[in-house]
Amino acid sequence: MxxxxxxxxxxxxxxxxxxxxxxxxxxxxxxxxxxxxxxxxxxxxxxxxxxxxxxxxxxxxxxxxxxxxxxxxxxxxxxxxxxxxxxxxxxxxxxxxxxxxxxxxxxxxxxxxxxxxxxxxxxxxxxxxxxxxxxxxxxxxxxxxxxxxxxxxxxxxxxxxxxxxxxxSKVESPPANDSVGDGGRGDAPAGFVVSEDQFNAMFPARNSFYTYGGLTAALGAYPGFATSGDDTTKKREAAAFLANVGHETGGLTHVTEQNTANHPHYCDPGQPNGCPAGQSAYYGRGPIQLSWNFNYRAAGDALGIDLLNNPGLVESDASVAWKTALWYWNTQSGPGTMTPHDAMTNNSGFGQTIRSINGALECDGKNPAQVQNRVANYLRFVQVLVTTPGDNLVC
Known part of the structure; x- marks a missing residue:
């Protein structure tokens, strides 16, 4: 504007x-x-x-x-x-x-x-x-x-x-059917396909930071997530997302990157605005293990949160943490050719979500054990959600 x-x-x-x-x-x-x-x-x-x-x-x-x-x-x-x-x-x-x-x-x-x-x-x-x-x-x-x-x-x-x-309130009440644009960040959609009991079954040993309430509070950031297509597609996307974040965090047990020696490596000073929170401030955090200063800036800009200056919000606020994971899932293709959201809604298959998240290091035979761990998560989670996995599971 x-x-x-x-x-x-x-x-x-x-x-x-x-x-x-x-x-x-x-x-x-x-x-x-x-x-x-x-x-x-x-x-x-x-x-x-x-x-x-x-x-x-x-x-x-x-x-x-x-x-x-x-x-x-x-x-x-x-x-x-x-x-x-x-x-x-x-x-x-x-x-x-x-x-x-x-x-x-x-x-x-x-x-x-x-x-x-x-x-x-x-x-x-x-x-x-x-x-x-x-x-x-x-x-x-x-x-x-x-x-x-x-x-x-x-x-x-x-x-x-x-x-x-x-x-x-003294002049008007919002009209019942007024379309309030949500800029991709509207309220959480009704009827999320994963119940709290199912979430608990998927992650029985999870860190208390990763609450079901934090996840559902974050869903409104991207209302198309797990609401697109038929019921099978919705469940497959939810299972695929949770399978990948489960892999990234050891079953939602880790909030931050465990190898602290890597923490100083995620600052690219040549990026706009540099690394104002410090050289070692942009290590992996949250369900998707968001890392690098430019990703913190991009995610923060999309969500209306100053993550470039306050990256610690991703490890202190569960809703913010889940939102960063949903931001990547719904908007970033990484080393792949499509976003993970698109991969699941256009029936390209779970394997393409792996490629978009970590394909440069895992796909095309580079690390089959990591790929199989993600697939195992996915196959377990589609069973919990009582649906089928579809084709093209590996990359």
């Missing part, structure tokens, strides 16, 4: 609605949900269920400058009452929603601050329910697509995702 500059410090774009759309007496701004979970069209002043069902909130109702603005359960308190006097600002407790230290980079937090009317306190509400800061051309965003209480709000490039959609 680009905003055209018209005059000093003023920005407009087609489809923008003035911030005065907020009720003059103050309205509650709710995060939107996916289409199936929005409020009924005739509902009024109810919390929104779906992606968050939560509100923009001033942390602990603190009125001090620098107080974090976050996501929190809607409770009707003054910490969630926002208004606009028509000058482009959004205000709570008489202070303004402000971009921290007038930052302009992706992931800069927002906070409460004395109103001064500068560019970092200017917000425009669009007809698409984005809240845009024109000076940075970025949207108000829920960090990491996380719906937990106290999740910080930040600025991020406008993606159309549900974690950037906001509604004023």
């Amino acid at each position: 680009r905003l055209k500059r018209l005059g000093l410090g003023r920005h407009v774009r087609a489809g923008l609605v003035g911030a005065a759309v907020l009720a003059a007496a103050g309205g509650t701004l709710f995060a939107a949900g996916p289409p199936a979970m929005l409020l009924a069209a005739d509902a009024t002043d109810n919390p929104i269920t779906g992606f968050t069902g939560k509100c923009i909130d001033v942390a602990d109702a603190n009125t001090a400058n620098g107080t974090a603005v976050q996501l929190y359960d809607c409770n009707g308190t003054g910490a969630q009452r926002w208004s606009s006097p028509g000058d482009g600002t959004l205000r709570a407790f008489g202070k303004c929603l402000d971009i921290q230290a007038a930052g302009t980079t992706d992931g800069t937090s927002v906070w409460l601050w004395d109103c001064h009317g500068e560019a970092n306190q200017q917000w425009v509400i669009t007809e698409a329910h984005d809240i845009v800061n024109p000076a940075t051309d970025r949207c108000l965003d829920v960090r990491g697509y996380d719906n937990a209480n106290r999740t910080p709000l930040q600025i991020w490039p406008c993606t159309g995702a549900a974690n950037q959609k906001w509604f004023d």
Whole structure:
């Protein structure tokens, strides 16, 4: 999304609605949900269920400058009452929603601050329910697509995702069938083909970090995963994904790469932005063992999380860890010719998922034992899910 500059410090774009759309007496701004979970069209002043069902909130109702603005359960308190006097600002407790230290980079937090009317306190509400800061051309965003209480709000490039959609309860309720674009990061799909009992059966000795809840919370990042095609295709894809991550992590027992001697080897200083977290910060983490600085950056950019500067999130937040694995599975072809998701949904077979993940080291006879371990996982998991494996199991 680009905003055209018209005059000093003023920005407009087609489809923008003035911030005065907020009720003059103050309205509650709710995060939107996916289409199936929005409020009924005739509902009024109810919390929104779906992606968050939560509100923009001033942390602990603190009125001090620098107080974090976050996501929190809607409770009707003054910490969630926002208004606009028509000058482009959004205000709570008489202070303004402000971009921290007038930052302009992706992931800069927002906070409460004395109103001064500068560019970092200017917000425009669009007809698409984005809240845009024109000076940075970025949207108000829920960090990491996380719906937990106290999740910080930040600025991020406008993606159309549900974690950037906001509604004023005093003016309107989200329409029941409004299609809120999810930018590939929508809410978790209903009817995941792997039950918690089946997940537990697949990984009886798993590390407690790898929770079923962490996995299901991450599924919304890529709603096409294990929901494409017929029931057999869905189950095969879920089994294939879990078979590969099980192999990468020793049955979900390892969160980080075990050979610490390799940890300094994953920084390519020639990549954009280098290695700001340190030479040894980009070792393998999580279900897919995400590694290298450029992969942390790419995954973070796709998910709305600053993993380049904070790679440790992949080993401290189970949902983030699962999201990075789903990012690779659904968007990266690695040394292969297709993404693992495409391999399973176009019936190319499990072997092509191996090629896309580690084909340069394992396929074409390079390490048949590793390939067979992945295949053994897959054959066991399709049995757990009561389906068939299909053809082309090896690479």
